[in-house]
Amino acid sequence: MLRPTRAKRPAPSASLSLLVHSLRTRRRSWIILLAGLVALVVYGRSGSRRAGLSAHEASQLERRGVRFDRERDDEVGVVFPPLPKLQDRDRLWPPDLSKPICRPKIYVYDLPPSLRLAQKTVSQCRWSAYNSELLLHQLLVRPPSSEHPSPDHPYLSLYTSNPDEADFFFVPLFPACYLFDCWVKAGWTKTERCNVDEGYIQPVMRHIRETTPYWNRSAGADHLIPHPMDYVDGYYTETSRVAMNGSSYLVAVGDVRPAPYGSHFRFYRDVVIPSATHLLNSYYVNPLDYIDEEGHPLREPRGAADPRRKTQAVPTGVEIFQPSPQAAGAWRRKPFFRSLASKLMGGEDVERDRRTTLAIFRGGVGTATDGQRYALGIRSLFFPSEGDASEPPFSSTSHPGFSSLPGFDIAEQSENDDYARRLARTKFGLAPPGYTLDTTRIYEYLAFGVVPVFIGSGPTAGQVMPFANDVDWSSFSISIPRDRAHETPRILAQLSDEEHERLRLKVWEVGRMVVLEGREGNVWKLIARQLCRMKRLGVAAGPEIANN
Numbered sequence: 001m002l003r004p005t006r007a008k009r010p011a012p013s014a015s016l017s018l019l020v021h022s023l024r025t026r027r028r029s030w031i032i033l034l035a036g037l038v039a040l041v042v043y044g045r046s047g048s049r050r051a052g053l054s055a056h057e058a059s060q061l062e063r064r065g066v067r068f069d070r071e072r073d074d075e076v077g078v079v080f081p082p083l084p085k086l087q088d089r090d091r092l093w094p095p096d097l098s099k100p101i102c103r104p105k106i107y108v109y110d111l112p113p114s115l116r117l118a119q120k121t122v123s124q125c126r127w128s129a130y131n132s133e134l135l136l137h138q139l140l141v142r143p144p145s146s147e148h149p150s151p152d153h154p155y156l157s158l159y160t161s162n163p164d165e166a167d168f169f170f171v172p173l174f175p176a177c178y179l180f181d182c183w184v185k186a187g188w189t190k191t192e193r194c195n196v197d198e199g200y201i202q203p204v205m206r207h208i209r210e211t212t213p214y215w216n217r218s219a220g221a222d223h224l225i226p227h228p229m230d231y232v233d234g235y236y237t238e239t240s241r242v243a244m245n246g247s248s249y250l251v252a253v254g255d256v257r258p259a260p261y262g263s264h265f266r267f268y269r270d271v272v273i274p275s276a277t278h279l280l281n282s283y284y285v286n287p288l289d290y291i292d293e294e295g296h297p298l299r300e301p302r303g304a305a306d307p308r309r310k311t312q313a314v315p316t317g318v319e320i321f322q323p324s325p326q327a328a329g330a331w332r333r334k335p336f337f338r339s340l341a342s343k344l345m346g347g348e349d350v351e352r353d354r355r356t357t358l359a360i361f362r363g364g365v366g367t368a369t370d371g372q373r374y375a376l377g378i379r380s381l382f383f384p385s386e387g388d389a390s391e392p393p394f395s396s397t398s399h400p401g402f403s404s405l406p407g408f409d410i411a412e413q414s415e416n417d418d419y420a421r422r423l424a425r426t427k428f429g430l431a432p433p434g435y436t437l438d439t440t441r442i443y444e445y446l447a448f449g450v451v452p453v454f455i456g457s458g459p460t461a462g463q464v465m466p467f468a469n470d471v472d473w474s475s476f477s478i479s480i481p482r483d484r485a486h487e488t489p490r491i492l493a494q495l496s497d498e499e500h501e502r503l504r505l506k507v508w509e510v511g512r513m514v515v516l517e518g519r520e521g522n523v524w525k526l527i528a529r530q531l532c533r534m535k536r537l538g539v540a541a542g543p544e545i546a547n548n
């Protein structure tokens, strides 16, 4: 045996020659030993440092098939296999929205002319966010104007003129429009009511209760009444509220904060709908005149981008996702020509089709007397402040405002066409609260493919979003709590382009469905899902019951 032993310890020079000899004669054993040592060191370092595991634990895991990714030193280090796709898609939420839960039939009362809103009032309301109640009514009772309407159009799929086959009853009572018109006439004295209770709500409700059997049958439980104002039915007298109370309200503000906010929204009974917006539903500014069918900005907006449309545009309905006919230069948007053009222009064309502004906001900061009531103080961060809390933007500290930052397009207002052009080129839309958590700008963002950034509002701030049972708002928006509002620029700057693109695609695919429009009538489809749940239609327990 050439191996040195304790008993017969060789001199240093002798052990060196022994080592050399052994290296020569037992090369294989040495190589194996060295390789083993190296492996142990590498395993020990990578495995334990990255996954918090000892070399021993790591090798145990490897034996069970766990692979360590040695390239990604900064991360967990363990790569688990992705789960295979589920065969049964219906086990997942959010649901496939193209599959209805049930197909409820909705009857719409036809009120005698004396109980209908005056045409003047309706025309006035068309310019308010409460317009949503008129649009929802129109979508149900008017045959679609297009030649090849979607079979899902609410008139074709939900409306019935036969009350005996109806599952639900829509009451064409529009008190928000009545009040809007009243307040315009009263110079915005919001305590004015113009006899809305005895002169409008109560006669309509009496008519419905007394001339048809349907209300009494369920004490109104299968009746729908629109209330798209912030305080829902809180504007009316006790008598009016009792008269409507049995029904479900279609409300624009779902707010579960403590009173006074949450005291009006009846979580267990009401359906949250989107607001109408000035830009989309009053001026009929059509997003598809500014962005293409994939939601990317057009190099030049189409012909209909005309600021005169307020006075000249004919209210044609609510088809806001129908591109205007004057599609000047449409050939340039065809993928073939676009890629050709971009080759010829050295990529310049592609460059100009991208969203280059990081964040946009158009809106005010309230008044000096609003205090915390307005926007929870959040908008005070948006504009430059001298640190005087009594002056706009009502901030007690001095700061340059988000508006000073590159990539932030923040101003109190814009002309409609200008705003639309800017929306088309912006990645994120800031959505702080106003007087309420809900602001109509969210729907403008969604319609223009802009990713909403809720700041102290939205699904994590006590706001019940429209159709939250079916639509995963978190998949196409960002939520920043109020106490991190000041970090908004940093949070947005840190989002990668890939993350933005992921959110943007979801805005385009799902978020856009909650915008009030008339071609598909998606909003009614989503309301219908909620109605199915109310009557447990199509949701009865199946054969399988899970206990854990």
Ligand SMILES: *[C@@H]1O[C@H](CO)[C@@H](O)[C@H](O)[C@H]1NC(C)=O
Binding pocket: 209, 210, 211, 212, 213, 216
């Ligand atoms: C429904 O009930 C109310 C009283 O609760 C009554 O005045 C009304 O006539 C009833 N409607 C019908 C159609 O019977």
Ligand SMILES: *[C@@H]1O[C@H](CO)[C@@H](O)[C@H](O)[C@H]1NC(C)=O
Binding pocket: 238, 241, 242, 245, 246
């Ligand atoms: C409305 O109905 C609920 C019960 O569903 C009741 O508790 C409440 O007092 C009613 N409110 C009014 C104003 O009638």
